Amino acid sequence: MKKIVIVGGGTGGTVVANVLARKRISDTAIIVVNDSSNHVYQPAFIYRALGEIIDESKIMREERKLLDKKVELLIDRALKIDVQNRQVWLESGKQLEYDYLIISTGSRIVPEEVPGYRAAHHFYTLEGARILHETLERFNGGVVAVGIGGIPYKCPPAPAEFCCLLDYYFTKRKIRDKVEIHYLSPLPRTFPHEAVAESIREMMEEKEIHWHPMFNIESIDSERRVVNSLEGESLKYDLLVMVPPHRGAEVVERSELGVDGGWIPVDKHTLQYRDYSEVYAIGDATNLPISKAGSVAHFEAKVVAERIYSDTIGHKPEAVYDGRVTCFCDAGFKKAIYMSFNYENPPKKPRFSYLWYLGKQMVNRFYWSLILRGIV
Amino acid sequence: MSSGEHKVSKIVDARGSHCPGPLMELIKAIKNAQVGEVISVYSTDSGSKTDIPLWVNKAGHELIGVYERDGYTEFIVKKAR
Numbered sequence: 071m072k073k074i075v076i077v078g079g080g081t082g083g084t085v086v087a088n089v090l091a092r093k094r095i096s097d098t099a100i101i102v103v104n105d106s107s108n109h110v111y112q113p114a115f116i117y118r119a120l121g122e123i124i125d126e127s128k129i130m131r132e133e134r135k136l137l138d139k140k141v142e143l144l145i146d147r148a149l150k151i152d153v154q155n156r157q158v159w160l161e162s163g164k165q166l167e168y169d170y171l172i173i174s175t176g177s178r179i180v181p182e183e184v185p186g187y188r189a190a191h192h193f194y195t196l197e198g199a200r201i202l203h204e205t206l207e208r209f210n211g212g213v214v215a216v217g218i219g220g221i222p223y224k225c226p227p228a229p230a231e232f233c234c235l236l237d238y239y240f241t242k243r244k245i246r247d248k249v250e251i252h253y254l255s256p257l258p259r260t261f262p263h264e265a266v267a268e269s270i271r272e273m274m275e276e277k278e279i280h281w282h283p284m285f286n287i288e289s290i291d292s293e294r295r296v297v298n299s300l301e302g303e304s305l306k307y308d309l310l311v312m313v314p315p316h317r318g319a320e321v322v323e324r325s326e327l328g329v330d331g332g333w334i335p336v337d338k339h340t341l342q343y344r345d346y347s348e349v350y351a352i353g354d355a356t357n358l359p360i361s362k363a364g365s366v367a368h369f370e371a372k373v374v375a376e377r378i379y380s381d382t383i384g385h386k387p388e389a390v391y392d393g394r395v396t397c398f399c400d401a402g403f404k405k406a407i408y409m410s411f412n413y414e415n416p417p418k419k420p421r422f423s424y425l426w427y428l429g430k431q432m433v434n435r436f437y438w439s440l441i442l443r444g445i446v
Numbered sequence: 447m448s449s450g451e452h453k454v455s456k457i458v459d460a461r462g463s464h465c466p467g468p469l470m471e472l473i474k475a476i477k478n479a480q481v482g483e484v485i486s487v488y489s490t491d492s493g494s495k496t497d498i499p500l501w502v503n504k505a506g507h508e509l510i511g512v513y514e515r516d517g518y519t520e521f522i523v524k525k526a527r
């Protein structure tokens with residue numbers, strides 16, 4: 071019996087397992103190792119922070135119920151991956167051998183890398199979002215600064231989106247005139263790509279969101295309530311929201327599979343790890359210079375499932391990842407933009423519309439069924 | 447690899463990156479580098495030609511050179527502080 075082992079059962083791991091299960095590869099076991107029995111929909115953290123979602127059971131499901139019955143799920147933590155001997159060591163003491171390995175362990179946040187980090191809030195975990203919501207509810211006016219504490223981070227539009235949604239939140243609370251919203255952009259623009267940056271800048275100007283170019287957070291002085299940038303500037307705040315720095319999963323670092331912060335170097339098209347053609351990495355775990363986004367994990371998962379399937383039936387794997395990314399940015403007031411691009415084709419200037427707001431709602435809704443099952 | 451008398455210690459191949467984009471990749475590399483290290487960034491993004499020099503200047507690093515290569519631009523940057 072051959073074994074396909076998938077370490078990490080988040081977005082990428084769940085899609086790849088379900089697509090492979092549907093291929094019905096004979097005499098092959100598909101095993102997912104995930105360190106939690108729950109699967110959480112991370113894009114909803116922003117809405118939890120803003121109080122649009124309070125009931126957390128709506129953004130969480132049991133991983134077992136999301137996986138095809140033919141997939142074996144082990145709730146366990148991978149401690150070490152030995153690619154030379156094709157083995158994965160688990161916390162329970164179990165040891166798994168594999169014929170194919172997919173590493174989809176995502177990323178983890180490391181706010182402690184920024185001096186003074188305790189003074190900042192974030193929405194990058196459910197707990198962080200919950201605390202930020204309580205703080206926002208008590209906030210009655212002053213300067214709110216939203217910035218970035220380290221690169222790379224998940225979902226590049228998230229901080230700009232959060233600023234627009236804060237405008238919506240304070241407007242609904244009828245205290246918008248008492249709040250100054252400041253967006254600390256790490257770049258000379260509001261967004262990495264010029265065409266998209268223009269749309270976001272226009273939206274921010276319309277909403278009177280002050281944006282500061284080239285402000286990468288370096289440290290926080292909690293006593294004086296001042297945030298300092300790598301580029302030598304400072305801003306005084308009353309409430310600070312910082313996207314924390316991210317690193318690859320601990321198991322990747324411990325197994326010495328990652329570079330520059332635990333990101334796994336893979337071929338940008340085949341997603342194979344170095345010379346190990348049976349080892350793949352997908353999603354946030356890789357060091358590819360593309361967005362760390364659920365859509366990327368989803369598209370890459372489908373490519374890897376196709377490649378492994380081809381190999382098992384004796385065909386040369388030909389499926390390749392073209393760098394496709396899709397994402398939405400919600401601006402509040404039922405308006406959003408949508409972007410789609412790949413390695414070859416940059417995004418076009420998007421327009422904020424109700425249609426894309428509905429698009430984002432559809433993705434939120436169909437995440438659990440169509441996306442995780444790998445049907446779309 | 448070497449560029450003039452500067453020895454490049456790291457190459458950041460950000461060709462095809464639109465988001466987060468080559469400048470974000472450079473900032474990440476600079477954060478991880480030691481003072482004095484030289485980093486080379488490959489970019490196919492049209493915005494890099496204004497972005498990278500602007501950021502390098504503001505952040506107090508040194509732009510050693512910008513070279514047009516075959517289908518991409520190479521930026522060589524030294525971490526100065």
Ligand SMILES: Cc1cc2nc3c(=O)[nH]c(=O)nc-3n(C[C@H](O)[C@H](O)[C@H](O)COP(=O)(O)OP(=O)(O)OC[C@H]3O[C@@H](n4cnc5c(N)ncnc54)[C@H](O)[C@@H]3O)c2cc1C
Pocket residue numbers: 077078079080081082083103104105106111112113114115116146147148149174175176177193194195224225228319320321352353354355362363364365366367396397398
């Ligand atoms: C606030 C926020 C907003 C976002 N908005 C969007 C959006 O609008 N659109 C979008 O496309 N993306 C968005 N994202 C990003 C998206 O959620 C991630 O990019 C996506 O989940 C990555 O999928 P993944 O499979 O690589 O990792 P994950 O989904 O994070 O899964 C990793 C899994 O591996 C498990 N794991 C880690 N280490 C081990 C171990 N040692 N052993 C066993 N299991 C392990 C983890 O528990 C987890 O279940 C957002 C993220 C956040 C935080």
